[in-house]
Amino acid sequence: EPYRRTPTPLGLQTMIRSFVRKVARKPVMKMPVRTNMIGKKAPEVSAMACMPDNSFQEISLSDYKGKPVVLYFYPADFTFVCSSEVPGFAALNEEFEKLGAQLIGCSTDTHHVHKAWKNASSELGGLADFDINHPLIGDFKGEVSEAFDVRMNGDFDPLPCRAVFVIDDDGTVMAEHRNADPLGRNTKEALRTVQALLEHKKTGRVVPADWTPGADTLETTTEAVDEYLKKLKAKK
Structure with a gap:
């Protein structure tokens, strides 16, 4: 006798149809689209922070x-790459202060965990040795x-990625750097970026690649670019 499919019970058919309708109505999950904040005002945020003296204080970007x-931003206290980055930024804080800049770190740990990490x-x-x-x-x-749209996987992950924002004195985001979780940052690049920003604001000139304080900057003319490139080639 030819194969004959056993009829699906009516109740089960109803359940299957209902499930299919629900799946069809469910919105498709989309991966997050990262926000480009360059040239935009930094969002005004307030949160509790562990201060240098281990006190707790609510701070806002507008305070600065x-x-x-x-x-x-960094993913978490008591972890691996983060334990090298935070002391690395701290070692440069005196240089940031000389430039009149404020350094702030942020993770999704509580301020109490920050204090414990600093004292462990x-x-x-x-980081008790630092x-x-x-x-x-x-x-x-x-x-x-x-x-600041820095969650590693958008709404799907509560941990922030390794992101750095350099914000001008009027609240405008001037630079944004992001690293994948396994890749520690060059903390000195954040300092160099602030130095470059202040040089541009002081002189009105633009800052070329690999610029360091004291090096040439550029007027925005083709003649200036020509002169700069000739000097660059002569160094090779």
Whole structure:
């Protein structure tokens, strides 16, 4: 006898149809589209932070209006690459202060965890051997990370990626750098970026690749570019 399919019970048919309709109505999940913040005003955010003296204080970006701000995000306290980056930024804080710039770190740990991390020994993965001399925001609600669109996988991951924002004294985002989780940042590049920003504001000239303080800047003319490129070629 030819193969004959057993009829599906009416109740099961109804369940299947209902499931198919629900799936058809469900919106397709889309990967997040990253926001380009260059040239835009930084979002106004407020959050609790662990301060250099280990006190807790609510801070806002507007507290530092009138000075450049370097805001860096990192995934988590008591982790691996982060344990090298935060002391690395702290080691440059005196240089940032000389430029009139404010350094701020941020992760989605609480401010209490920041304090514990700062006071724990290196045997426990802590930073007690270092002077963490700038505020660390405890973005445990994820609001600051969301405002700057730095979650590793958008809404699907609460941890921020390794992002750095250089914000001008009027609140405009002038530079944004992002690294993948395994890749630690060159903290000195954040300092160089602030130096370049201040040089541009002082002189009105643009800053070429690999510029360091004291090196040539450029007028925005073809003649200036020609002269610069000839000097560059002569150095090789």
